[in-house]
Amino acid sequence: MAEPNPSWGALPPLPSLYANDPAMKEVVEEFIGDIPERVRSIRTAFESGNRVDLTRLAHQLRGAGAGYGYPALTSAAGALEDQLRALSSDGALSAVAQEVDELIMLCERASRGGRSGSN
Amino acid sequence: MGLEANRHEEAQPVALVIDDSVDVHRLLRARLKPEGLELVQALSGPEGLTLAVSKPPSVVLLDLDMPEMDGFEVLRNLKENPATQHVPVIVLSGLQSPQDKVTAFDLGAVDYVTKPFDLTELRVRVRAALRLSQLLTMLSQRAQIDGLTGLWNRAHFDKRWPDEVSGCVRHGRALSMAILDMDHFKSVNDTYGHPAGDAVIQGMATQLQRECRQSDVACRMGGEEFAVIMPDTNVEAALVLCERIRVAFEKQVWPRHPERHVTTSIGLVGSSGSATLSAEEWIEAADQNLYRAKAEGRNRVVATDVTPRAKLAQAG
Numbered sequence: 001m002a003e004p005n006p007s008w009g010a011l012p013p014l015p016s017l018y019a020n021d022p023a024m025k026e027v028v029e030e031f032i033g034d035i036p037e038r039v040r041s042i043r044t045a046f047e048s049g050n051r052v053d054l055t056r057l058a059h060q061l062r063g064a065g066a067g068y069g070y071p072a073l074t075s076a077a078g079a080l081e082d083q084l085r086a087l088s089s090d091g092a093l094s095a096v097a098q099e100v101d102e103l104i105m106l107c108e109r110a111s112r113g114g115r116s117g118s119n
Numbered sequence: 120m121g122l123e124a125n126r127h128e129e130a131q132p133v134a135l136v137i138d139d140s141v142d143v144h145r146l147l148r149a150r151l152k153p154e155g156l157e158l159v160q161a162l163s164g165p166e167g168l169t170l171a172v173s174k175p176p177s178v179v180l181l182d183l184d185m186p187e188m189d190g191f192e193v194l195r196n197l198k199e200n201p202a203t204q205h206v207p208v209i210v211l212s213g214l215q216s217p218q219d220k221v222t223a224f225d226l227g228a229v230d231y232v233t234k235p236f237d238l239t240e241l242r243v244r245v246r247a248a249l250r251l252s253q254l255l256t257m258l259s260q261r262a263q264i265d266g267l268t269g270l271w272n273r274a275h276f277d278k279r280w281p282d283e284v285s286g287c288v289r290h291g292r293a294l295s296m297a298i299l300d301m302d303h304f305k306s307v308n309d310t311y312g313h314p315a316g317d318a319v320i321q322g323m324a325t326q327l328q329r330e331c332r333q334s335d336v337a338c339r340m341g342g343e344e345f346a347v348i349m350p351d352t353n354v355e356a357a358l359v360l361c362e363r364i365r366v367a368f369e370k371q372v373w374p375r376h377p378e379r380h381v382t383t384s385i386g387l388v389g390s391s392g393s394a395t396l397s398a399e400e401w402i403e404a405a406d407q408n409l410y411r412a413k414a415e416g417r418n419r420v421v422a423t424d425v426t427p428r429a430k431l432a433q434a435g
Contacts, residue, residue, distance in 0.1 A: 027149040064142035
């Protein structure tokens with residue numbers, strides 16, 4: 001989990017549903033620009049066992065994803081948030097490693113997908 | 120000026136968004152821009168409440184899930200404050216409980232949208248809330264407008280005047296107020312009929328609208344009596360304004376009775392700084408000046424400066 005999975009590069013980019021919508025182009029690009037920072041925060045929270053931060057980050061992405069045209073992000077972030085809330089108070093974060101992985105993978109794909117197809 | 124209500128409608132409506140998520144603000148800005156709205160951003164409840172007063176919105180979008188101040192508390196505050204209670208509030212929430220919906224509506228929200236929201240749907244709900252806001256504004260203003268002239272009526276003056284006086288006292292601002300009463304108006308009605316009298320009243324209203332500035336509040340108090348509140352205006356400047364009105368009115372030729380002109384007497388009181396008079400004392404003083412104007416021959420302005428002596432000495 002410390003390094004991005006090298007096989008992800010083989011996965012297709014994930015464009016926003018609104019990539020070609022002139023009203024949304026600017027904010028989608030802003031979101032894509034923020035992705036690396038978000039991913040860094042998610043990794044840091046997971047690796048340092050910071051459950052509160054991780055839950056908050058998942059919650060934010062859940063709320064924002066679909067709005068920017070990435071329903072898959074909302075889904076994955078939602079799954080992570082739900083799992084985190086279901087964890088017992090002394091539960092280890094390793095229990096949600098898969099959900100975190102999935103979310104970061106989608107973020108990585110999204111960060112590659114923004115400019116394709118939009119003029 | 121008499122119809123500042125209409126001017127407010129022409130300006131872009133303000134939508135205040137209270138949400139701790141930067142994404143929500145970004146997305147709303149993109150989606151609501153084509154609506155011709157001015158979006159004001161607040162990232163917390165307390166910030167939102169401050170902005171709701173300093174930059175009066177036509178609609179508020181309120182997130183319930185904020186960390187600092189609970190959304191319901193913000194809603195309660197908005198509805199308890201007379202300055203903000205009539206602004207429609209659309210509640211945004213990621214919370215799922217039906218009880219929250221009930222609570223939101225009970226506290227006075229006009230609409231409830233769950234997150235993640237469909238932005239197109241939110242846009243049309245915002246439009247609906249703005250229509251509601253415009254209707255509410257029109258209703259409350261209708262009640263304070265004089266039917267014949269379109270000027271503010273006495274009810275508006277009674278509400279507005281004490282506010283202006285306390286504003287003057289609190290901030291040390293200049294303030295002037297004039298009461299105008301037409302001379303021998305009854306005889307115009309008796310000689311030429313009520314339609315002629317109405318035309319003269321409307322003519323005075325037109326003069327007031329022409330001469331008064333955007334910040335002035337021109338009211339028809341009833342019958343042939345008018346009042347003008349002139350904020351940030353000392354008595355010298357107010358006198359110039361009143362004289363212009365008096366002269367223009369005197370010169371006016373009336374189609375129904377071109378041989379008969381109509382004049383007006385004016386009682387004016389003003390101050391360059393925080394006057395110590397109460398709202399009622401101001402009115403009494405203006406009334407007395409009006410009485411003097413009538414007694415001294417009508418068709419004139421009698422003015423008094425009520426600036427406290429200390430302030431006058433300072434101005435030197």
